[in-house]
Amino acid sequence: MTRLDSVIRRLTAQRDLLDWATREIDAHGLVLEVGLGNGRTYDHLRSRLPNREIYAFERALAAHPDCIPPEKYLMMGDVFETLPMFTERFGAGSVALAHVDIGTGDEEANRQLAKRLSPLLENLLQRGGLLVADRAFDLPNCTDISSQTNVAEGRYFVYRR
Template identity: 40%
Template sequence: MSRLDSMLRRLGAQRDGLNWAAAQVEGQPGDALDIGLGNGRTYDHLREVMAGRRVLVIDRVLQCHPSCVPPEGDFLQGEADAVLAGLAGAGIRLAHYDLGFGVEEQDIAEAARMSPLIAAVMAPGGIVVSGQPLVGFTRLAGPEGIPEGRYLFYLVEA
């Protein structure tokens, strides 16, 4: 499979997974969190599918597309671990984890290290959508049509 085809599959899985997760938490209180703003595509999608909720964003720098700049109070600039520690107890209903170095072993280790910090900001019953394996959460099957391991879905236990 070409890298282009792989990217298209990943983006499709991400969109379908976020749509599925948003439907799972519909009607439950709590905001959304995008860990890793990047170009802002995921944030833009989350603010659409999570309309009426605040969508917080964490990233080191604000360098997204101009149409995807979050409101000043919703962009939490800094290192993700420090920002997450400051958000502990926030009761986040849906989180998307999208940090990585592009080196599988490093990405897996970083996701494992970040997992307890993510758990601490989540509401019981919340859902975490991730491109990397997380630890300490209950794995969910997620929506049909997403290849196993392409995107991962987790339930936050009470």
């Protein structure tokens, strides 16, 4: 598989899972985009969920100008500071869907990041809430349902609280 094939497969899995998750989620609860980046997946989420409140987390704003969330929904700063503040504000169990895409090319750093983020995100998920992520998370109170989706094993991950 070439690197181009690999990128295409990853992005296809990402889009397919976001489409699946936006059909699956509860009618109530907040939606989080953790890692706004260029704003591509945020744009996709808001097009699929036009009536939902979507909060985007980012530490260095570099999104396409058309994909910058309204100020009220943009949580600027390091997620290890902004997620606890968000939990204080909205409460544990307030989130119906969290999409997490904050990895880099450094796999060890990504593993550590996911390990540290796991309890923060798990605490925010409501009962039945979904975490969709570009890597595996360690969520003892959630079920890994990645294999129940049509996405190839190990390409993208889904957990249900």
